[in-house]
Amino acid sequence: MKARNVRRWSWVHTWTSLISTLFLLLLCLTGLPLVFHHEIDELLGYAPQPEAHASAARATTQQVADAALAADPGRVLQYISWDKDEPGIVTAFTNKAVDGLPDNTTVRAFDAVSARLLGPVGVGPMLIVLKLHTDMFAGQAGKLFLGAMGLLFAVAIISGVVLYWPFTRRLRFATIRDHASRRVRWLDWHNLIGVVTVAWTLVVGLTGVVNTWAELMLNQWKATELASMVAPYAGKPPPSHLASLDDVVARARGAAPGMEIAFIAFPGTPFTSSHHFAAFMRGDTALTTRLLKPVLLDGETAEVADSRALPVYLQALLISQPLHFGDYGGMPLKLIWAALDLLTIIVIGSGLYLWLARRRKRAAVRADTFARRAPVPS
């Protein structure tokens, strides 16, 4: 590689890294506890625990919905969800209105057998960490900004790989020059950690960027696919009364055999039309539990209106989530995720140190040159 090209790539690497450094440190530092958010919530007592039951007969969905509305008088239900990893718990989302702001949503866990209230979900210190990580308390603008920082990070990673060649071609792989200056030692560590973690950082970084576009993708789906699914019902008012949720569940299962319900969106919420329930169904394999299939049901009669697979961009979003969170391979994968996160922090920190050290060195050289050129007083 010619010296001029090295300088160009070096400029790209330096500035894409520097601009995103502060935000990437924030993302890495907040991402670290989020890897273990479930364990931390349990430890701090913020994770509702299901009751022990002799009988396995589960409460009906309507019973859970009634319990959720009784626990939150004057509010309306937005969603009811079932977590495949927490079969003893059903989660209900209530808000001031069906299209209320996400920040006004109350999430409560109910026992899947007795339908008794177990406690709030998503509260406590981890909620603050999560908000800092996803949007820095700045809503959609914050999300998109962090997404842009993620893209800069990807450019920094790719330019770093290009620069790996001129900086290490005379060295054996994984060489750390112990006898050299501190700056050279840290350069070797920066290059080594950066290059061996490059695939993981690119995957986690880019899936994080995709996640920041979730709302835009959902809006696109609503404007195109969902709009065409509900077109035959255009002009129908919101339901005057809601169908029984037990009917909704039974008919949704009938429309998607072999699948289970992940969550039900109530009419008027962002995931459906003003007249329909949407039951989002999931499969039972490692991959298909991530890929949801919506079934639209009439809000008053629970009749199945339509069912289509999600478009590719929403499927990509759903698959990108586990690849970003690292929560799909048990505790060992979480520990590896945390170790790789710590290594990324070291790469970012050492990059900043190398930039500062090079600036100091250049300043010293300039001062020395200036001193040599200055006339010596006689």
Next chain:
Amino acid sequence: MHGSSDRSYLWIRVFAAPILLGAATITGLLAALLWGTAGQYVAWVTVGAPVLVIASAWVRCRTKKTGQLSPIRRGK
């Protein structure tokens, strides 16, 4: 011609290990998603491989340093 093959050899020497580690990481990330429990075991080894490489480089550096200090201590 000779220079070109030297350059290819050098390129492979520099990038072979990072490419293998990158491929292993991607394989592991997808394995846990596609192959259930068996895939999880694959992921632990392959996604963990970069961490092991860094750990071994760190241990090698520490061992070298300790090795260098030992004769001085013995001399004292």
